[in-house]
Amino acid sequence: MAAPLPVCYLNGAYLPLEEARVSPFDRGFLYADGVYELVPVYGGRPFRFAAHSARLRRSLEGIRMEDPHSDDEWRVIIGTLVERNGGGDQYVYWQVTRGAENGRNHAPLPVVARTVFAFCAPLPTTTAETLERGVACVTAEDTRWARCDIKSVSLLANVLLRQLAVDAGCAETILLRDGELMEASSAAVHVVLDGEVLMPPNSRRILPGTTRGVVEEMAERCGVPCRTASISEAQLRGAQEVWISAATREVQAVTALDGHPVGTGRPGELWRRVYGQLQAYKQELAGTPW
Numbered sequence: 001m002a003a004p005l006p007v008c009y010l011n012g013a014y015l016p017l018e019e020a021r022v023s024p025f026d027r028g029f030l031y032a033d034g035v036y037e038l039v040p041v042y043g044g045r046p047f048r049f050a051a052h053s054a055r056l057r058r059s060l061e062g063i064r065m066e067d068p069h070s071d072d073e074w075r076v077i078i079g080t081l082v083e084r085n086g087g088g089d090q091y092v093y094w095q096v097t098r099g100a101e102n103g104r105n106h107a108p109l110p111v112v113a114r115t116v117f118a119f120c121a122p123l124p125t126t127t128a129e130t131l132e133r134g135v136a137c138v139t140a141e142d143t144r145w146a147r148c149d150i151k152s153v154s155l156l157a158n159v160l161l162r163q164l165a166v167d168a169g170c171a172e173t174i175l176l177r178d179g180e181l182m183e184a185s186s187a188a189v190h191v192v193l194d195g196e197v198l199m200p201p202n203s204r205r206i207l208p209g210t211t212r213g214v215v216e217e218m219a220e221r222c223g224v225p226c227r228t229a230s231i232s233e234a235q236l237r238g239a240q241e242v243w244i245s246a247a248t249r250e251v252q253a254v255t256a257l258d259g260h261p262v263g264t265g266r267p268g269e270l271w272r273r274v275y276g277q278l279q280a281y282k283q284e285l286a287g288t289p290w
Contacts, residue, residue: 002122005085009077009094009118014084017119026115028097030104032154034115035059036095039078040123040247042282044087045290046078047247051210055151058208060096062150068096068114075290077118085120091248094118095153124248131275134255134267135171137244139233140164142175142182142205149204161185172244174236174257177205181231184244188212190251191231192241192263192270201228211245218251218277224270241268251275 008017027033037056040047053074057067069077078092099112144157162185165173174189175182181200183189188209191198197219202208219226236242240263242254251274253267 001124005090005120005122007081007084007120009081009116011113011116014081020117022115022117023100025102025104026097026100027110028095028115028153031106032152033063034095034097034153035063035065035151036093036153037151038091038093038247041082041088041090041092041120042123043089043286044082045285045287046082046092047282047285047290048210048214049075049078049290051213055208055210056094056096058149059151062147063098063152064109065096065098065114068116077116081118081120089123089125090120091123092118092120097153126250126252130252131267134253134262135244136169136256136259137172137174137184137242137254138165138168138170138258139174139176139236142177144175147204148182148207149202151207158185170256171252172254174242174244174254176233176236179233181233181236182206183209187244187246187249188215189236190215190243190245191236191239192243192268193235193239195225195240195270197224197226197270197274198229198231198235199226200231209245211247211250214278214281215243215245215251215274218274218281219270221281222270222273222277224273239263241271243271243274250278 008020010020037052039052053071060067097115099114101110101112161173172184174184183206216226242262243251245251253271255262255265
């Protein structure tokens with residue numbers, strides 16, 4: 001992964017990333033008491049910012065915190081940060097923690113100044129090999145907590161699950177719970193059965209993916225049927241196509257699962273149509289207000 005870009009934002013100031021410091025008593029550090037968002041930026045323009053901002057607010061509500069900034073204030077913070085890091089294609093990560101208090105107390109939840117931090121990094125690009133061959137994934141039992149709909153900075157379970165994929169030389173770990181598909185360790189999952197794109201319904205067990213929503217819209221634009229439904233492990237393993245989607249991945253075809261081919265073992269026709277539609281959509285948005 002590429003190194004972060006040099007300018008960050010911390011509690012009202014834009015400063016060199018190497019100079020950023022937070023208190024060791026920050027509750028984000030001690031308890032993972034915070035949430036985050038990540039938005040891709042194409043040509044200096046944050047993509048689907050409103051959806052990411054709304055999800056941040058929902059996550060904050062889920063941990064009993066008010067958003068420290070309005071949408072307009074977030075737009076200024078993020079837009080300025082993107083500009084100071086040179087614009088172009090990048091991504092912005094931003095997080096809010098409950099802040100630092102003098103000591104370590106589980107409860108009551110303190111009323112202190114929130115810690116707001118953001119940084120940028122080069123946006124990963126999908127390689128020609130991935131477009132041609134797709135990616136391999138493994139499966140694992142979902143061992144995360146019961147509120148996966150909150151985009152919490154507490155990601156240890158996700159990290160350990162993702163490491164299973166790394167150990168196997170794969171791109172992602174697709175998660176199963178009680179015999180049903182959930183999502184991947186850091187991506188949404190889409191399954192093609194009988195020419196229809198299916199996704200598990202949103203719940204507390206699944207993060208409501210903003211890129212997943214984009215993929216649904218692109219499928220509709222292509223005339224590809226798309227709906228939510230419970231997906232069994234057997235359906236996942238017998239699918240004609242499987243995709244993963246995330247802000248820094250867009251939508252990628254999964255062509256192998258636990259060492260076995262998915263469908264023909266090559267990226268499928270429906271994936272190609274949806275991926276192409278997404279690229280056209282990005283071009284349509286270029287230069288428009290965000």
